[in-house]
Amino acid sequence: MPVESAVSSRLPSVHIAPSVMCADLCNLESDIRELETAGIDMLHFDLMDAHFVPNMPIGLALIQQLRPKTDCAFDIHLMVENNDFFVDAVAEIGVQQIAVHVESATHLDRTLSLIQAHGIKAGAALNPATPLSALGYVLERLDFVLIMTVNPGFAGQKLVPSTLRKIAECRAFLSEHGADLPIEVDGNVSFENIPKMVSAGADILVGGTSSVFQKSGSRLENVQRAQKAIKLGLAGRESF
Ligand code: DX5
Ligand code: ZN
Numbered sequence: 001m002p003v004e005s006a007v008s009s010r011l012p013s014v015h016i017a018p019s020v021m022c023a024d025l026c027n028l029e030s031d032i033r034e035l036e037t038a039g040i041d042m043l044h045f046d047l048m049d050a051h052f053v054p055n056m057p058i059g060l061a062l063i064q065q066l067r068p069k070t071d072c073a074f075d076i077h078l079m080v081e082n083n084d085f086f087v088d089a090v091a092e093i094g095v096q097q098i099a100v101h102v103e104s105a106t107h108l109d110r111t112l113s114l115i116q117a118h119g120i121k122a123g124a125a126l127n128p129a130t131p132l133s134a135l136g137y138v139l140e141r142l143d144f145v146l147i148m149t150v151n152p153g154f155a156g157q158k159l160v161p162s163t164l165r166k167i168a169e170c171r172a173f174l175s176e177h178g179a180d181l182p183i184e185v186d187g188n189v190s191f192e193n194i195p196k197m198v199s200a201g202a203d204i205l206v207g208g209t210s211s212v213f214q215k216s217g218s219r220l221e222n223v224q225r226a227q228k229a230i231k232l233g234l235a236g237r238e239s240f
Contacts (some may be wrong), residue, residue, distance in 0.1 A: 014198055014230045017044040017075045017184070017224060019208040020066075021057035022155050028062075031219070032070055035212070038223035042073040044186070044206045047090070049080040052104045053153030060086075066095050073097070075204070077125060079152050080104065083111045091118040099123035099146040099223050101186070102134045104228060112132065112141035123184065127198040128160040132173045141177045145170060150187030151199070156209045169236070171201030191229050198233025205230070 020043055023031045032043070045063055050056045063074065074095035078086050083100045090098060098115045102124050105111050115122035119145035124135055128148055135145065147167055149159040167185060176183050182203040189197065190210035196203065205211075211226045212219065 008041045015204045016207050017042040017043055018212045019044045019206050021046045022208040022213040034219040042075050044075045046077050053079045055153045060089055068083040076104050089112050097121035099125040101125045109138055128163050139177055144182040144185045149185050167200035194229035195232040198230050199236030
């Protein structure tokens with residue numbers, strides 16, 4: 001039976017959301033200007049509390065200070081134990097979507113409802129080992145799904161191979177339940193992995209150290225290279 005999801009359907013095009021923790025944090029404003037010039041309109045912020053994951057790359061103050069400096073959509077990825085606290089805090093700042101980890105949400109349905117009550121798109125994030133069935137009873141509360149293709153907490157890791165299959169299985173799972181929601185993928189979104197991720201069904205790509213922020217190219221060159229890789233993946237969807 002089709003599920004009434006809050007969002008109509010998938011995005012018309014594949015989005016790149018650069019992961020701000022991978023940016024030049026000492027020259028962040030100019031880095032974001034370069035990304036905007038390259039056509040980026042969404043930024044991914046990894047909020048970690050050093051408890052759910054053993055890291056804390058950026059904080060609330062950085063998001064708050066950046067908010068008035070860019071019109072980019074803010075895509076918040078919470079890797080924290082106290083999800084509701086951070087949901088309210090970033091809602092206050094002004095963000096467009098928030099993903100919470102099913103593994104950290106004691107009351108997942110309530111937290112997703114809280115996000116939507118703020119008028120913000122709600123997403124469930126799944127670690128590589130977490131089965132898709134964890135989404136089964138919250139589809140009505142979802143606007144997107146975040147599939148972690150690395151174990152959360154650190155940039156620069158290698159893709160967990162089984163997650164490519166998981167993206168395709170997530171696309172099938174959502175379609176079977178009449179919830180044709182956007183799938184965001186996060187972790188080692190490299191120029192080599194992008195075509196496979198997109199052909200498997202990814203709609204939002206978190207660009208980090210292996211693509212957008214790769215040292216070998218400028219931000220513009222890297223975004224253009226990622227866009228070429230997306231085109232390859234879309235062609236692959238036709239034949240998927
Ligand atoms: C890791 C974060 C990712 C990370 C991506 O937990 O969620 O956004 O910054 O970095 P790369 O692309 O280097 O894996
Ligand atoms: Zn992330």
